[in-house]
Amino acid sequence: MxxxxxxxxxxxxxxxxxxxxxxxxQVASPFIITARAADNVKIGLDNPLTGTYAALGKNELIGAQxxxxxxxxxxxxxxxxxxxLVEDSTSGDAGTxxxxxxxxxxxxxxxxxxxxxxxxxxxxxxxxxxxKNVFHVVPGGHTDSVTGSNCHWNVFRVCNTTQMEANAxxxxxxxxxxxxxxxxxxxxxxxxxxxxxxxxxxxxxGGIKLGADLTPLGTTDFSSYLIKAQAANPDVIIFLQxxxxxxxxxxxxxxxxxxxxxxxxxxxxxxxxxxxxxxEARIGTWVFEWYWKQPDVPHVNEFVAEVxxxxxxxxxTARTWFGYAALWTCALAAEQxxxxxxxxxxxxxxxxxxxPDVSLMPGGAVYRASQNQLIPDLYVGTAQSTGSDPEDLFxxxxxxxxxxxxxxxxxxxxxxxxxx
Amino acid sequence: xTQLVLFNVFNGLIVGAFYALMALGLSLILNLSGVINFAxxxxxxxxxxxxxxxxxxxxxxxxxxxxxxxxxxxxxxxxWLLIRxxxxxxxxxxxxxxxxxxxxxxxxxxxxxxxxSLPFQVPGWLVTPLSSxxxxxxxxxxxxxxxxxxxxxxxxLILSRTRLGIRIRAGTLDLETVSLLGxxxxxxxxMNFGLGIYLAGLAGVLAVGQLGLQPTIGGSLIMxxxxxxxxxxxxxxxxxxxxxxxxxxxxxxxxxFFPSATEAIIYVMMAAVLLxxxxxxxxxxxxx
Numbered sequence: 001m002x003x004x005x006x007x008x009x010x011x012x013x014x015x016x017x018x019x020x021x022x023x024x025x026q027v028a029s030p031f032i033i034t035a036r037a038a039d040n041v042k043i044g045l046d047n048p049l050t051g052t053y054a055a056l057g058k059n060e061l062i063g064a065q066x067x068x069x070x071x072x073x074x075x076x077x078x079x080x081x082x083x084x085l086v087e088d089s090t091s092g093d094a095g096t097x098x099x100x101x102x103x104x105x106x107x108x109x110x111x112x113x114x115x116x117x118x119x120x121x122x123x124x125x126x127x128x129x130x131x132k133n134v135f136h137v138v139p140g141g142h143t144d145s146v147t148g149s150n151c152h153w154n155v156f157r158v159c160n161t162t163q164m165e166a167n168a169x170x171x172x173x174x175x176x177x178x179x180x181x182x183x184x185x186x187x188x189x190x191x192x193x194x195x196x197x198x199x200x201x202x203x204x205x206g207g208i209k210l211g212a213d214l215t216p217l218g219t220t221d222f223s224s225y226l227i228k229a230q231a232a233n234p235d236v237i238i239f240l241q242x243x244x245x246x247x248x249x250x251x252x253x254x255x256x257x258x259x260x261x262x263x264x265x266x267x268x269x270x271x272x273x274x275x276x277x278x279x280e281a282r283i284g285t286w287v288f289e290w291y292w293k294q295p296d297v298p299h300v301n302e303f304v305a306e307v308x309x310x311x312x313x314x315x316x317t318a319r320t321w322f323g324y325a326a327l328w329t330c331a332l333a334a335e336q337x338x339x340x341x342x343x344x345x346x347x348x349x350x351x352x353x354x355x356p357d358v359s360l361m362p363g364g365a366v367y368r369a370s371q372n373q374l375i376p377d378l379y380v381g382t383a384q385s386t387g388s389d390p391e392d393l394f395x396x397x398x399x400x401x402x403x404x405x406x407x408x409x410x411x412x413x414x415x416x417x418x419x420x
Numbered sequence: 421x422t423q424l425v426l427f428n429v430f431n432g433l434i435v436g437a438f439y440a441l442m443a444l445g446l447s448l449i450l451n452l453s454g455v456i457n458f459a460x461x462x463x464x465x466x467x468x469x470x471x472x473x474x475x476x477x478x479x480x481x482x483x484x485x486x487x488x489x490x491x492x493x494x495x496x497x498x499x500w501l502l503i504r505x506x507x508x509x510x511x512x513x514x515x516x517x518x519x520x521x522x523x524x525x526x527x528x529x530x531x532x533x534x535x536x537s538l539p540f541q542v543p544g545w546l547v548t549p550l551s552s553x554x555x556x557x558x559x560x561x562x563x564x565x566x567x568x569x570x571x572x573x574x575x576x577l578i579l580s581r582t583r584l585g586i587r588i589r590a591g592t593l594d595l596e597t598v599s600l601l602g603x604x605x606x607x608x609x610x611m612n613f614g615l616g617i618y619l620a621g622l623a624g625v626l627a628v629g630q631l632g633l634q635p636t637i638g639g640s641l642i643m644x645x646x647x648x649x650x651x652x653x654x655x656x657x658x659x660x661x662x663x664x665x666x667x668x669x670x671x672x673x674x675x676x677f678f679p680s681a682t683e684a685i686i687y688v689m690m691a692a693v694l695l696x697x698x699x700x701x702x703x704x705x706x707x708x
Contacts, residue, residue, distance in 0.1 A: 050527070052636055055535035187680045214680035218640050220631055221435050223556050224675035224682065227427050230555070244640075247537050247632030255547040255630060256555045276537025276632045280544075 040083040041076065041340065043068075043330055044104030046115035046125055047139070051091025052218070052243055053117045055272050056319045060117065060139050061086065062311050063323025071331045078334055084327070089116055089125075092217075097121040101128045111340045112137065112330040117319075119143035119189045126155045133419075135342040137329050139322035142268070143189040144197070144412070147373035151414035154342050156349060156372040158325045159318075160289055160402070161412070162190065165268050166197030167405035168378040169287040172398065174205050176285045176382070177263035178235025183212035184225055184249065185240045194240050194267055210234045215241065215249075222249045226256060236263035239284075247276040254281040269383065271317040274393040279385035282393055287400075288379040290318040290361065293392055299357040315391045321360060325374070328358040329367075343419060346372070363401055371414045375402035421676075428672040431556050436668020437568040438626065440661045442641060443648035444575060445619030447660040450649070451592045452612045454511055455503060458518040460645070461638025462525030463617045467491040467624025468633050469533050472540050480543055488621030495617025499610050507609065522639070530635040537632040547629075564626050571622060572661060578615075579657070588612050592655070644671075647690045653703020662701060 045064055048057035068084050076082050085108055089097035097116060104110045105128070113129050114137045116122040122141030129136035130152040138146055138157040142165070147157045160168075173181075181202065185191040191214070199209060210232045213225055226249075229237045237258065241249050246266075250273075253264050259281075269286030292315040294300045303324075307316040316324075329349070334340055337348035350369040359365040365376035381396040406412075442464065449457050471487035478486060498521070506514045542560055549555040550562070579585035587608055591598045599605045624638075631637060644667055652663025667686045674685045693700060 050530075054530060054635065055537065058535050213675070216680060216683040219683070220627075220637075220640050223431050223435065224428050224672040225679065227431060227556055228424060228675055228679070231424055244537060244632050244634050244636065247634075248630075251632065252630055255549075255558055255560065257549045257552075258555065261552075261555075272536060276539055276634070278539045278541045 039080065041078065041080050041334070042083050042085055042108060042110040043112045043114060043327060044085045044087065044101075044108060044110035046087050046089045046097060046100045046104060046113060048091040048117055048121075049086075049088040053091040056117050056140065056243065056270070057091075059272070059311075059317050059319035060323035060326075062307060063316065063320035063325075064114065064139075064327045065323075066306060066310060066320075067324045067327035067331075071327065077331050078338070078340065082331065085110060089118075089121055092118060092121070094121050094124040098124050098128055101125045105129070105132050105134055111135070111334075114139060114323075114326045114330070116141050119146065122146055123150060126150070126152055130154055133342050135330065135333060135345050137326040139326040140319060141190075142194070144193045145189075147371050147412065147414055149413040151371060151412075151416055153372070153416050153418050154346050156329060156346075156367060156374070158322050158329065158374050160376070160378065161197075161373060161406075162194040162268075163197040163200075163407060163412075164402060164405045165287050165289075165378065166194060166201045167407070168400040169267050169285065169380055170198060170201035170205055170207065172285050172380050173236065173238075173265055174202065174207055177265050179206055180208050180210050180233075180235040181238050182210045182229045182232050182234035182236070183238045183240065184222070184229060185212055185214050186219075186242065186245055187214040187216050190242065191240050198238065198240075198267055215245070217245065219245060220248055222252045223256070225249075226253055226258060230258060230261065234262055236265050239264065239266040240268075241266075242268065242270070243273065244276075246270075246273045250277055250281045250284075254278075254283070259283055269394070270319070271315075271391065271393060272319065274383055275391065282383040282385045285380070285382050286394075288318060288381070288394055288396070289376070290316075290321040291379045291394055291396055292316050293387075293389075293394075293396075294360075294362070297360065297362050300360050303360055315389070325354065325358055325365075328354070332358070347418075362399055365402070368406065368409070370416050371409055371412055372416075373406070373412070373414075375406050377402060378405065424676050425673060427554075427556070428676055429669055430554075432669030432672030433665055434557075434561050434565055434668070435672060436665035437565045438623065438664075439644045439648050439668055440664025441568045441571060441619060441626070442623045443645040443652070443660045443664050444572065444657060445616040445623070446645055447649050447654075447657055448575075448588075448619070449613055449616040451655055451657075452588055452595075453503075453507060453514075453609050455506070455514040455518065455613075456511055457616070458515060458642075459498075459521035459525060460518075460616075460620050461640075461642035462522045462529075463491055463495060463620040463638070464624035464627065464641060465529050465635060465638040466494065466525065467621030468540070468628035468637060469529055469538075469624075470621070471625040471628065472533075472538055472633055484622075484625050487625050488618050491621025491624070492614045492618035495620075496610055496614040499613040503613065504606065504609065526635045526639070533635070535635060537634040540628040540633045542629040560629055564629070567622070567626060571619060575615075575619075575657070584608070584611060644686060647686050650690050650700060651693045653700025655704045656700070656702040659700055659702030666701075 087100040112135045117140045119141040122138045136155045140159045144161045185195045265284035333345035337344040353366045361377040363377045378400040379396045380398045471483040475483040546560045648663035652659030671682045674682045
């Protein structure tokens with residue numbers, strides 16, 4: 001009888017000790033961080049470092065780190081040094097991304113939060129940032145709702161909406177490849193909105209949809225989809241996959257010799273995907289959101305040279321630029337508002353044009369007022385197996401002005417409400 | 421429509437053969453050692469990466485031979501260092517260990533070779549379609565099926581004709597008796613693990629011929645293999661082969677009618693098999 005009693009006693013004491021320790025840890029750590037916060041302005045990066053989007057996440061991180069160096073070299077943010085706190089959001093787990101966002105905001109007291117590549121995770125982080133009144137920049141999650149039906153006054157986005165990409169590329173697709181399209185669309189938010197956007201854009205230009213199949217995210221074998229798409233006899237098979245799915249789909253389509261029967265093309269394309277493809281599969285008409293080879297645009301060559309130094313000789317991709325522009329957006333917002341208060345910064349960024357050494361594109365880039373969406377240039381062209389440099393895999397044939405493809409503010413469905 | 425279905429049945433067999441190759445390795449390890457090897461996909465990725473690294477020096481064929489062998493050596497080392505400590509315990513222990521190992525392997529490949537997909541190339545003449553109408557039958561895919569067939573026949577010969585194979589099969593049925601008869605069970609399990617990982621490495625080299633080579637490649641390929649084992653029946657190698665082919669065909673034919681469900685359908689099939697015939701199509705009753 002005595003023994004179990006003493007056991008219970010011991011357990012309870014251990015529990016109390018553990019609880020006390022945990023309590024001290026809770027109280028102690030914010031104290032230490034607050035002490036540090038007085039010195040540095042903190043930017044939290046909640047982005048994938050593992051999983052499917054790890055390669056894209058790494059490039060955004062390199063861009064962010066370079067921006068941080070530049071910001072600090074120019075005197076920091078409001079005269080204080082800036083500091084980057086990096087968390088791995090994972091590539092697809094919204095729960096982890098939200099938990100990391102809460103940690104960055106509640107425990108680390110960041111002044112800004114940046115993320116995410118995955119649209120769903122970007123939206124989830126945006127909701128936390130909105131609830132906590134923190135200035136949030138989405139570097140590379142494309143689905144329309146982030147700056148559309150679910151927009152928030154404190155959430156800014158660097159990359160394009162899927163509708164902008166679709167509008168930019170639809171004309172070239174019809175001219176280069178033909179009017180009869182068959183879509184292969186990844187079965188998640190990004191794919192759905194991109195296909196819907198392309199359908200709208202193509203319909204205006206006389207494009208015909210012969211069919212569309214949704215492919216589950218992470219599909220490795222596309223052969224059965226390709227058999228079906230080819231049977232419909234389209235002019236062009238439109239691939240809307242991103243990342244590794246895009247590599248798998250295009251590699252298999254070219255191995256089947258489909259590039260000799262129909263056009264293989266799509267909307268958004270990235271250098272990371274083209275680098276992962278064998279040379280013969282680097283084909284088709286696409287839109288890039290930023291490209292490194294712009295010899296006539298000021299500051300671009302310097303940017304490329306600096307990124308090469310940081311990344312083992314690799315050129316910057318659109319992702320590197322997203323990370324770079326996202327961090328600069330934070331610094332510029334604070335400088336513009338002369339404050340770190342999220343509301344003042346968000347108001348200061350309405351209609352704000354990024355300086356040329358940050359926008360790094362011929363026509364510049366502006367945050368559209370009452371939507372917080374960056375309106376940049378878009379690069380329409382064709383993939384190429386080889387170029388002047390081992391990483392020059394895209395030939396830009398047309399620079400499209402973002403303002404021409406962004407649609408009206410009403411069409412984005414963003415109805416922004418500001419706090420009183 | 422009929423032609424589309426027939427094409428997809430044929431194509432499904434090709435895809436299924438590949439699932440079967442991965443599942444056979446998993447099944448070997450599971451049957452003899454009771455280890456559910458979640459790190460199997462990781463070893464597959466290592467096979468692909470080793471081939472990518474070796475090919476500039478030894479050519480495609482050299483890489484195809486050497487990379488799986490080196491992967492098997494790594495597997496033997498991992499078994500010796502970690503896995504053997506957990507035999508005889510609840511399978512949950514080895515499941516947790518190999519689950520962690522899968523993450524470690526993924527992180528290591530990312531550290532060594534980078535997160536960026538690598539452009540793995542097979543000889544040009546191999547990837548040419550054999551005919552314009554049957555464009556999905558490329559030389560490479562036929563070659564893949566041939567390699568799978570050789571591996572399967574080889575495996576069955578090893579298991580039925582060699583001393584090692586007979587011991588593995590006997591050990592699968594009654595390890596204690598085999599041990600009492602003087603067989604070095606530790607070595608037997610070690611070699612068996614190596615054989616299973618060899619198949620993973622081989623599957624890895626074959627897979628990256630038509631997929632992008634990235635650290636997560638193993639994770640995306642391993643689930644169909646687990647389903648193949650469960651559908652085919654735990655403990656039965658012919659069952660695993662059948663399971664692999666079956667999910668390849670079912671998932672292919674689903675594309676014709678309900679494309680977004682190609683992934684879900686294999687789990688529906690697994691659930692149906694578990695409900696109607698819980699020990700799998702060819703599995704032994706009462707095992708696990």
